[in-house]
Amino acid sequence: MPLTLNNVSAAAPDDPNRRLLSDVTLTFEDGTVTLLVGHTGSGKSTLLHLLAGMRPPSSGDIRLDDEPLWRRKRVIQPLLLRLGLTFQFPEQQLFARSLRQEFGYSLRPYGLTAQEKEQRIRSACEDLGLGAAFDPDRSPFALSGGQRRRLALATTIATSPDWLLMDEPTAGLESAAAKELLRYIQARRTAKGGMIIATHDLDLFLPLADRVIVLDHGTIAADGTPAALCANPEPFVQAGVGLPSCVLLSHALARNGTAVMDEGKLSPEDLADAIAERLKERHCVTVKSAPPEEHLEGKPKIESPSDEATLLASLPPQSQAAGLSQESAHPPATANSLWYRLDPRTKWLLYLFIVIGTMLQSSWLGLASAALPIAAAYIGLSRSALLGAAKLLKPLAWFMLISVGLAGLEWTASGSFPFVGFSPEHALATGLNVFRLFLITLASYWFAAATPYGRMVQGLAWGLGYAKRLRLRTDSFALAVSLMFKFIPMIVREWQRFSDIVRARGKAAVRPGAVRGRDMPALVVPLLLALFHRAEEMTAALEMKKIGRRTALLGHTESLRLTRADGIAIFSGLLLLGGLAVLRG
Ligand SMILES: Nc1ncnc2c1ncn2[C@@H]1O[C@H](COP(=O)(O)OP(=O)(O)OP(=O)(O)O)[C@@H](O)[C@H]1O
Missing domain, CATH: 3.40.50.300 (P-loop containing nucleotide triphosphate hydrolases)
Structure with a gap:
């Protein structure tokens, strides 16, 4: 097998x-x-x-x-x-x-x-x-x-x-x-x-x-038997793996003239036996063996960073650098697109402009005009963000179709069979409202995908700072928004975890991130309990931070910085909002 x-x-x-x-x-x-x-x-x-x-x-x-x-x-x-x-x-x-x-x-x-x-x-x-x-x-x-x-x-x-x-x-x-x-x-x-x-x-x-x-x-980096790798530990060191204690001890002994290395002694018991053998050979001393159970108790406590350092020192310089590096060579996903570089305040403003502009529209032409900049905003988002949007779009599109279809149905109490008619007018009126909702959801997803949570919160904190100066009460709002922002990723993570369980333990042949319908009865209650548990932990954390008692809730805003690109984006957003307002008129 x-x-x-x-x-x-x-x-x-x-x-x-x-x-x-x-x-x-x-x-x-x-x-x-x-x-x-x-x-x-x-x-x-x-x-x-x-x-x-x-x-x-x-x-x-x-x-x-x-x-x-x-x-x-x-x-x-x-x-x-x-x-x-x-x-x-x-x-x-x-x-x-x-x-x-x-x-x-x-x-x-x-x-x-x-x-x-x-x-x-x-x-x-x-x-x-x-x-x-x-x-x-x-x-x-x-x-x-x-x-x-x-x-x-x-x-x-x-x-x-x-x-x-x-x-x-x-x-x-x-x-x-x-x-x-x-x-x-x-x-x-x-x-x-x-x-x-x-x-x-x-x-x-x-x-x-x-x-x-x-x-x-x-x-x-290396593939071999334990004995072969320990006899030549360079791949361990180069790959940044700590050397086993027995290897360190063998090397230390070799430097002191007691060669046990070649014998590939990997367990403390075997190494101890080999050392005892060498001692006997040299000095003809009698070494008393410990009872076997004592051998088994735990691992040897050999703390000898100096041995590892000595081994490392004997390797070429580039090996040392690689050996000591514990960092992955893969840089974190860098997001070079303009959207990721903009200040979060700019993105909040753009988001508000597009939502207000979309809400103003009451015609298909107006909504189509609002849809264009929203679609353009998706250019430059990462592939995973686009995949996420596609996942969101599918159920939303179904929701739209079903809503439009149901809204168009007309029951006729009198008249001839089949007693059901269809009113395109009603269907279109509902379609218009649902499409507006669809666009706003897309704009919200764009905002969430283009702005890391922490930056989003910073932008919001900046806005609420002004509201506070105008003596508006913002604490409860800030708390609600902060909890919402924290809770949504938590739900996604828990869902991901349950999907892993369904595949690894339920042996479901489903794609990563999916869950079978038949698993839902077994999973729903634990999923809810897990979320309640996380919510409880979060509440305790907020309590410890004394949130709600006049402490800064939404983080620091010092690292925010508006650039020329932000100025251009805000100006373009204002023009867009103006254009959409004119279209409405
Ligand atoms: N879901 C994920 N999304 C993006 N990157 C990931 C994801 N899971 C793992 N990675 C990245 O893949 C690389 C390998 O991770 P992996 O968990 O396989 O390492 P590992 O050798 O098991 O580490 P450790 O010894 O810490 O458990 C890491 O750079 C990690 O950041």
Whole structure:
């Protein structure tokens, strides 16, 4: 059951020109444990998500058992059932009201009998050493961070996937729980399938890995056995990955004339044995072995940045620079278009001008004239903003058509069959109003897409400052607007999270960002609860900031600066508003 990637690339969701992975070709063989390592932002999670069928590659193909994972932009569901992904942050993976429901949701796509389900849950809990905290009726959100991590792992393990893909599985886990996980990995590797683990914890995972892939800025920097990579750790250093403690210790020993490096000792136990051997050879001293359990307790505490620095110093200068860099080579999506560069106050004014101009129109000609500048404003928006607008347009266009159709219907109580007529006049009158609403929505979307939230708030704060000077009461308005601005992205994020859950755990063959209708009953209540929870957190944060007690609510306005381009844009906006006002007359 090999899992293969052929020339796979992945683009950033918000910018198709930014590559998160470039031309990756890899084959993962059955029964192997592969580690994905690399600096923060090197593309480990992106690679895992591609392998788990969570998102399609922008080019290249991914195959399981030589069958393509994606066909015509749809993931193949039977293959999806054979892959299990645990998320980097377990709280993003959990949503249900009880532990029982969490397991139930993950196992639902597998069509198991109640007995089989029970058996799978029991076995997953045993594998991870889950104890009394795992009362099936308990809420997952009443668990500690480490317990949630174990629950998230257990719900994935219970599905018995051929390929287990784990993103930072030990983050937040205490040493005992991490050991249970290691035992599970050891036991599973001979049973079936394979495992791919994205991790920064080389000390823990390196001894049991068959292969290590070092990612650097979305490309494969090195690919080899742990022993080979540790014997030649330059790729680790160049990719900005911290070296495993055993490697640092081996190098330090080598500098002091005790060579244990070539033996590829990756675990503290093996390294300790090798050191003891050398000591015995040299001085004929008797070294007493510690009992095996003590060997297992935790990782060695070797804090030797100087060793890593020494290793680094022995590398060429360009390697050192690359090794120390923890930053992604991909710059953040730069928005060079004029819209993104304008001062937010200018965009507020343009938005108000176009909304007022549109509201003034009462004819199709007037609305068509208002539609032109709105359409022109979309030129220069990023591709993802345009895609977002297209998504918004579709339901809006349906809403318009249905409203117009319904408004035109006329019921005739008397007369001949079919008793229903159609009045184009009524339909057009409604169409005019709905089209106005449509244009205002488009203008609002443009404003939101062209202005980051923080800048939008700054612009508003500036306007409200003037209103305050005129002794107008603005606090409640400012609070409402601020909450609204914060709440909308929050809803979008939560929706995105539920879409991830539906694909990774519900095994739904839907596109990223989509949710199946049949999942809605299971998701609606948790989604609302999650939103209430976030709202509660936000209220607490506002309370802590003493918002509403005469404190500045909407941020600072010092960084605002009007340029010549802003002047031209405001002047053009005023001309446009004047033109639309004349058209109305
Ligand atoms: N939804 C997204 N939209 C835009 N860029 C993204 C998105 N998700 C990830 N990226 C970018 O993709 C790059 C790779 O991210 P990824 O999460 O795969 O890195 P990683 O190696 O797993 O990092 P870490 O070790 O911190 O988890 C980063 O530069 C990140 O900013």
